[in-house]
Amino acid sequence: MTKRDVLVALQALVPNRYVGLLAGAALAVSMRRGASIGLEHPMLRFADGPVLPASAFGPSAHAVASFVGLMAFWAIVAGALAVAAPALAPRGPYEPLRQRVRQRVRQWPARLGVGGRRRALAVAGAAVVAGGWTLFQTTIAADFETAEAQLAWRADYERAYARLDGAPEPRPVALAATVDLRPEAQEADVAGTLRVVNRAAVPIDTVWVTVRRDLDLGALTLDGVAPARSDARFGMHAFARALAPGDTAALAFRVGVRSRGWSADGGDRSVVGDGTYLTSMRVVPEVGYLSSYEVEDARERRRLGLPPKSEAPPEPAPVATVMTLDLTVSTAPGQTPVAPGDLRQSWTEDGRPHARFVTEAPVTPVFGIASARYERHAVEHEGVTVEVYAHPDHGANVPRMLHAATTSLDVLGAAWGPYPHPTLRIAEVPAGWRFAAFAFPGLIAFTEDRGFLTDPSDADRLDLISRRVAHEVAHQWWGHTARPTGGPGDVFLVETMAKYGEQKVIRALHGEGQVARLVAYDRDRYAWGRAEAAGPEPPLAAVVDQPHLYYGKGAVVMNGLHGLLGEGTLDQALASLMRTDRRISPDDWREAIRAAAPPEARALVDDWTRRVVxxxxxxxxxxxxxxxxxxxxxxxxxxxxxxxxxxxxxxxxxxxxxxxxxxxxxxxxxxxxxxxxxxxxxxxxxxxxxxxxxxxxxxxxxxxxxxxxxxxxxxxxxxxxxxxxxx
The missing domain is CATH 2.60.40.150 (C2 domain)
Structure with a gap:
């Protein structure tokens, strides 16, 4: 039954044509914008279901199950309307709907007969069962929460645990984990040991650990001892384990990733039949209080009775948190697991591929794991193995990616120091993620639709493929070598500097004219975002979460500094910030650039980054x-x-x-x-x-x-x- 038929049914049930038109308009609005007007549950929005992205990897089985289940439910609803509407439609003089219902109910038993009544009862029973099953799958099994309930959860978390924010906590220094992927079931089990150390100058009497509440927690111990107390609602666990300065402890954990219930957005897509993309943020427990759980919007904070957020960020640790990785990944037959680090060993056990990845040097404590039926493409370049793992049908752009990656290693390595890993991997992940590419240490996750399927044949278009590869490779220096302190200006140091790296590589590949076109696009992006932004614009060096600033305006400013100081002088100043012994701040960046700039240019450095000029x-x-x-x-x-x-x-x-x-x-x-x-x-x-x-x-x-x-x-x-x- 089509949406048109449902609208006709509404007209039949509503006696006034204009009221019927309004009801139809309300139905259309609820279908498109229902969540924004409070109709968040999928059973309140007619024919709502997950969008299944077009992907060569195939759709998520969980998303397909959600789509089929919800569409079956709405088909039953539409069928019931199709049957009820003609029977309840007014005939002759005006009859109120209530009167029509009573009259038809009295008439139907005689008209249907015994067999008809049985069939009607069977259909009604099936509809009730289908509705009940859909309600169970979308509400209980899927742990459905409204946006208001999620806000209340965040507010309660902050009220309960904000006292821990800024308290001394141990830092992770090493992770050894086994990741068993079961793509066919859309499940994963992760068991590991996270070694932590107290780098503070004072003792720590209690170690707090946060585990995501959507994980199945199988085990959690610190040096073999279970938590002294646990708060299941917030996933907070307290260990009565005192750590003197310099003491270490082993946090052992076992968690499971499961897909449950039906959801209008398709649910978790981390582990899928082909094209798994699982990150450490999804599965590894975190030590301490998570400020990312807090309510950010100032108006919502006032409404929920929370105090205003402090403008001053907490005092950062002087040394960046880094750790070594030792990951053993297993996956489904026919698939290839991909992760950061040196591939030390690969083998097959019980028909399942296994691979062990190890990082010799400590890295930023985030990583991703990919698994799919990949085809591997690789080149050896100046002592670095550059690999691209792509869908077998998506090899057309791989040579361009490899060329962009090796050029990036040459150009950026010459500017800021040697690439810090023996391997650079690019792994294709399915369309539908909210990014084009994401850089982990030594590994770049790249979506199929925004790189592997991009058409590079139009000479008038920007080289989007090389640009995106260069940007993510630049993050191996900005974000994973030069690590920010935390607070306003972090994204300037990470994303704006990666935009500059992108410009350097495009300049080497295509010349200054292509860079000018690229920066003109970024300038327009800034202008569009500035026109739509609310509130005063912060200086670039204090930007927090405004992409039109750290991407758009930042690209123009860095191109301006390139012209003002010269490429060699600018790169020498930026290279001085590649320090692994401490974090860097926007003030460190300013001092380095001003020290390299001639006296007449120093005022412009401040004007462009510390003012809104x-x-x-x-x-x-x-x-x-x-x-x-x-x-x-x-x-x-x-x-x-x-x-x-x-x-x-x-x-x-x-x-x-x-x-x-x-x-x-x-x-x-x-x-x-x-x-x-x-x-x-x-x-x-x-x-x-x-x-x-x-x-x-x-x-x-x-x-x-x-x-x-x-x-x-x-x-x-x-x-x-x-x-x-x-x-």
Whole structure:
């Protein structure tokens, strides 16, 4: 039965056509936006079910079961409406619905007869059973919670355990774990030992451990002793184990990942029939209080009676938390397990592939595991084994990925120091995850639809594949070597610096013109996000969770610093931050850049990262006059301004002016680029050119943050009125 038939049934049941139309509109809204208006349970939204992403790996069996179960339930509901609507439709003069129901109920026994009544009772019984089973699967088996219940849980967690935030806690230093994947059942069992050490200067009298509440907890001990007390609601476990400074302890655990019930979003997709992607954040217990569980939204905190969150982040540990990994992974026959570290051993036992991965040096304490029917592609490059694990039908882009990865190792290694691992792996994971790629130490998880299936044949498009590979490889330095302290500005040090690494690799592969197009896209991303953002914009070095800032604006700023300081000077300053003995902060970054910058450039470093400074750049007029020697005098009238919060700032900088033989907005490369010193207001630049330009552009390589670049290009020989800048 179609949605149209349901709407017809509503019209039959509702006596007034306009009320029926409103009921149909309400049904349509509930189907599309039901969760946002409080209809969160899948049985309250007609024909709602999980979206099954198109994937060569095949859909999640749990998502398919949820889809089939929910669609069967709604088919029964629709069938009941199809039967009831004609019987209850008004005939002749107006009859209230209640009167029609009473009348039809009296008439049906005689009309149906004994056999018909039995069949009707059987159908009604089947409908009740189906509804009850669906209710059980979607509510009890799936542990359904409304958004309000989840907020209440977070608030209660904070009230109960926020006192532990900032208290001394042991740090993990080594993990040895066995991960048994059972993709055919969408289950996994993880058993391991996490060795922790008290690095604090004071004793620790109680060790708190958090286990995710959606895991099956089989065992949890600290040095062989069970928790003194456990709070199952929050997954908090307290061990009465005193640790003096420098003492170590072994946290042994056994947990299970299970798929339960039906859900409208398809449920957990970590372990699937083909294309498993399981992360440490999903299965490894964490030591201490988790501030990530807290309610973040200030309005919700006020409503729930929680105090405002402190603006000052907790004092970070001076030494970054790192640990060694020793992972043994087993999976289904025909599949290949992939994880970070050296592949020490691989074997088959009871028909199941096994592999052991070990990291010699400590790494950031996050990792991912992938498993699928992969085809392995590999190259040896300067002592590093670069591997791509791809679906057998997705090999078209693998050579480009390998080339981008090896180029990234060369370019970024020369800039910031040697790549820290003997192996770099890229593993394809199914479409549907909320990222294009994610970098773990030595391993990059890359979604099929945003890399392996990307069409690179269009020469006018950006090289998205190489760009994404370069960005994730850059995280092996920014995030996994240079590790931030925690707090505002962390994503600037991790994501913005990876954007700069992305630019370096694209520059090496395709030249400055491709970088300019890439940064122009990032500039527009910043402008779009800025227009939609609520509240005041923070400086780039204090950004927390605004992708349009740390991706978009950050890319423009780093390209500007590249032009301001020069690539060698900038890279030397950034390389000084690659320290494994301590964490780095935005202040450390600032000191390193300012120390390398010439005195006249230091103010701009602060303006671009510690203030919110915007530019307004325009070409007002460009004229060309032939010279007797065959060259051309090019006169360019420029307008330039800087603002902060609507307030004008003085401007005295060297900008670039590009000369073109075709409109640069179409992607043409400049014939020549000249440096011009400009001041606030109007500046007329006199340039001698070997060729006659048809167009002139200011800031052709996008090194300044101008959210309205529409006036930056003008044809030569014509004066144009500058548009009014946006406020």
């Amino acid at each position: 915007l530019y307004e750049l325009a070409v007002e007029r460009a004229t060309v006059v032939p010279r007797a020697d065959g060259r051309f005098d090019v006169s360019v009238a420029l307008h330039a301004a800087r603002t902060e919060g609507g307030r004008s700032l003085p401007l005295h900088e060297v900008l670039e002016v590009g000369l073109y033989d075709a409109d640069p907005t179409g992607g043409s490369a400049p014939l020549a680029v000249h440096a011009v010193r400009v001041r606030t207001g109007s500046t007329v630049a006199q340039i001698v050119s070997d060729v006659r330009p048809a167009f002139v552009a200011v800031d052709p390589f996008v090194r300044r943050v101008d959210v309205d670049p529409s006036d930056q290009v003008a044809p030569s020989g014509r004066e144009r009125r500058r548009s009014t800048p946006c406020a």
